[in-house]
Amino acid sequence: MxxxxxxxxxxxxxxxxxxxxxxxxxxxxxxxxxxxxxxxxxxxxxxxxxxxxxxxxxxxxxxxxxxxxxxxxxxxxxxxxxxxxxxxxxxxxxxxxxxxxxxxxxxxxxxxxxxxxxxxxxxxxxxxxxxxxxxxxxxxxxxxxxxxxxxxxxxxxxxxxxxxxxxxxxxxxxxxxxxxxxxxxxxxxxxxxxxxxxxxxxxxxxxxxxxxxxxxxxxxxxxxxxxxxxxxxxxxxxxxxxxxxxxxxxxxxxxQSNTTLAFNTSAEVGNPSVSVDPTSNSSSTTGTSTSSSSAVISVPPIDVLPLKFMVLSIIAATFFPWLSSFYLGRFVLTAYF
Known part of the structure; x- marks a missing residue:
């Protein structure tokens, strides 16, 4: 255990x-x-x-x-x-x-x-x-x-x-x-x-x-x-x-409070308008600030579904060994097919 x-x-x-x-x-x-x-x-x-x-x-x-x-x-x-x-x-x-x-x-x-x-x-x-x-x-x-x-x-x-x-x-x-x-x-x-x-x-x-x-x-x-x-x-x-x-x-x-616009489109405060272009090294926002310095980011889209199945596979293998083959199979199928 x-x-x-x-x-x-x-x-x-x-x-x-x-x-x-x-x-x-x-x-x-x-x-x-x-x-x-x-x-x-x-x-x-x-x-x-x-x-x-x-x-x-x-x-x-x-x-x-x-x-x-x-x-x-x-x-x-x-x-x-x-x-x-x-x-x-x-x-x-x-x-x-x-x-x-x-x-x-x-x-x-x-x-x-x-x-x-x-x-x-x-x-x-x-x-x-x-x-x-x-x-x-x-x-x-x-x-x-x-x-x-x-x-x-x-x-x-x-x-x-x-x-x-x-x-x-x-x-x-x-x-x-x-x-x-x-x-x-x-x-x-x-x-x-x-x-x-x-x-x-x-x-x-x-x-x-x-x-x-x-x-x-x-x-x-x-x-x-x-x-x-x-x-x-x-x-x-x-x-x-x-x-x-x-x-x-x-x-x-x-x-991850779900009370701001980063994750909740009906929120009243937060950042609603950052667009990420995977081919660019900059991100665009509506509105600018002349008195602030910022770290501008560009992150390519990543499919996190394989990660989810990988984590579930680890947990299943630890606590429910009989489930491990099922989750591992799902992970392999998702990641490579």
Missing amino acids: LPNTSICRLVTLSLLAFAPSAFATNAKVLIYSATEDFRHDSIPTAIQALQSKGPSFDIQFETTEDKAQFTDQYLARYDALLFLDNTGEVLDDLGKAALQKYLDLGGNFIGIHAASDCLRNTTFYGHEVGAFFDYHPALQNALQTVDVIDSCHPSTSMLPAQWHVQDEMYNFKSDPRTIGATIILSANESSYIDTGTRLNQGTPHPTAWFQERGAGAESNGTAGRSFYTSLGHLNETWQDELFLAHVFGGITWTL
């Missing part, structure tokens, strides 16, 4: 096989990296890493640090907003109102590292990110241990049960579970020194989490998904393939 982690990885693969094909549409994500207080020098490295890997996941990333871009019309173009290492009051009242409306219309949210340390007096933002940053102990030379609490989530299915990292171990002002978040990573407090006074952030120590329905949306709104990871402090972290797999697992899971 397979261990639970292996089972979760097989289940994750099977779900991805039947999820909307990554090659069938082009999701559009806005990276917002404005800062008013401390600024991480890893922000450019993070943006470069996200944009360079975006095409592999059929995601088009655009970037801005201009708070004036937070208008209803501008935000409505995106399937998700990714807040990256923001600190301080990075939006004015008009921008906050536009962000609230975007979330109410089904927009998705991704927060990374210091994204929990901005807009500290804006309640709906705190609910959407999950919890506000409180403090962290000094960055330590030795590796710290992060425990995987939920190995079935796409952002954790590739991680070892105890993940050894060098990063800041954030503490939070509240427990994300109180607003409905599910914790997937936890800082192992025995692996580092922290002499500070911790607030009621709950147990196990929250380090990364997700919300199926982002709590920042108003009760009469259409809530999209929310994902947050507190890791990502160092430049070296953004050059680590395992960390990037964790981040992109969270991003792709968030985009």
